Amino acid sequence: MSKYMQLFQGTSFSSKSPTEIQVLTDCLYCINADGMIERVVAPEDTEYQSLLDTYQGSDSFHRLEEGQYFLPGFVDLHVHAPQWAQSGTALDIPLYDWLNTYTFPLESKFSDLGFAQKVYEDLVSTLLANGTTTALYFATVHKEASLLLAEICAGKGQRGLVGKVVMDDPEQNPDYYRDADTSTALMDTEAFIIAVKELAKTTKQGVYPVVTPRFIPSCTDAGLKGLGKLAAKYDTYVQSHCSESDWAHGHVKDRFQKNDAFALHDFGLLRDKSVMAHCNFLDDQDAELFADTGTAIAHCPISNAYFANSVIPVARFHAHNVEIGLGSDLSGGFSPSLFDNIRQAVMSSRMLEDGVNTSLPAAERGVPKSRITVHEAFYLATAGGGECLSLPIGRIQKNYVWDVQVIDTRLPSAKLPIFDELEDVQDIFQKIMYLARPEHIREVWVQGEKVHSR
Template identity: 80%
Template sequence: LLAKICAEKGQRGLVGKVVMDDPEQNPDFYRDANTQTALADTEEFILAVKELAKTTKQGVYPVVTPRFIPSCTDNALKGLGELAAKYDTHIQSHCSESDWEHGYVKERFNKNDAVALHDFGLLGKKSVMAHCNFLSDDDARLFAETGTAIGHCPISNAYFANSVIPIARFHAMGVDIGLGSDVSGGFSPSLFDNARQAVMSSRMLEDGVDTAIAADQRGVPNSRITINEAFYLATAGGGESLSLPIGRLQEHYTWDVQIIDTKIPSAKLPIFDQNEDLRDIFQKMMYLVRPENIREVWVQGNKVHTRE
């Protein structure tokens, strides 16, 4: 249904059928009937979305979607890797989000989550793995080598990840990173809110949080990111992560923009000087914009929202 809505509105979308076939990890009412059904339904979905894509400007893209390794049998993971290769689709899943998930995969396969996903053919330049808080440096190098991207979901991580992901370090290692929300994994799907949380989480990682440890020992140096860098993750970083020409105001990139009104009376931003530096105004927008400030939204050159 979501893929059809995107097609009918002429908007871009990446949509996947979530696979959860392991009866030991999923209740009967919340999983695929069996592995064969999961793979057959996924292939049928891929073909249907590819057909829908013919009616959109840039396309609606099918995404092979194992929820994460703990929800899937070995045969399902292997079959999904083969389907992704057969149809050259995007791939999305979760990877090493928490102590539990990271430990579960290591116990099941005697290898880290990233390596297991790679062995099933699920890492590549069209792959985006959410969270990835517990990647080792070797795992991060594998991501960089295969072109696999991280979907950084900082608000969700604050609730469920048991850690703060070292975004600055992984990005410096050449890993593509885009900003996400994990939808219901936190209190807000807003990328503005997630950009703010990305900055806060990175600063907490750098400074440390345990006051029983001396200040010069409790943090992880060089971990913080700026709001400008968080904006990059939400825009150009997202486009690079998906290997699509989006996220930049640049020739041959799609026109996806928001028009922000900084002077609306009900949500006026504290801009005190008409000659104020634009970089300062931009940061105020990133930290303080509310929904009513967003006057227009454009997707692929089409105005899809106007606030009177």
């Protein structure tokens, strides 16, 4: 019999497909030394009892208590790490004003590594406590502070994909917060990529460098072209904002006479490892380009409610075979919890389908076939995010990493309304999706290592 590093017993929920949940009832999850799920053994399997007999009573055996369930760790595809310090403020003003009045002044402070460490350590710990095991981060223009964020992810056990932000256009960025010039921006980005790749050699769960033009309005043509070349040279991930709002979308059309998607593609920034945030204004040709290049979308439903001037048509993009995951967009989105974003994704899709302008007849008010289910929103936060990053994460099944959160539905201070022991397990899943809060997350594991407990 194989010797596993860890053996877990309990019921798990995982995405079987974008619309279906797989329930594995009272199974054994066999985790190897690399933190991968080597086997899932069901109670009816012949080896089930012998595995129990071998591992019960040892430190490597973990059995869930009554009312506890495994969920995959969440994959947050869009986090502005420095903005954690202003989360929950200034969400009632336009995006352009928000950036220049609040966000850029805050991000400029991350030249102070002491301040950066204080904010970033708190952020990574908070996201882990909220069940986020993988995060795709925008840092700031500062190379040293951006590397510090990657080091904190490595130290705390979170799988972090980190980008040193590029803002090299002196006409579009404030004097106090931008890259010194295009050459410096590209040299710093390359040095950052090399340093993070070196850090990754000693990090079990993985950290990854990400080429990160903030968005087209903040970058010169030469900067964007240079970043595309670096992404190809080092085969890195790429992230940016794409067609987020009327203002951002219109800026690119005025500058290039084409939409964001095609402009980014011209600079070599749409590739199989690219994740573009928001994308609310993509048309069908843009979506087809995303599908052809393997570019994914980070859907940020809470943030979109404040700044996007629209609701993203998730169902339409999925019909074009575009990969989509979920993002919190801290701090344009106020919540660090992807549970909150799962809920908002469902609500926003219903509003898009039904419409909100009551001066129009009901039949003309919305966009038909736009709604998504809570199963689909959960998929975006887990398996969908893993597929966007082309990593074996976001599912509880063989050959995926053991990234999980343990949900306790019977927490005395916040018991979920589950009264019948024979209650349908699908209903229990839905109650977890709609009602779980951070205190229900009792443990979080990344790559087979416990990184949070409550």
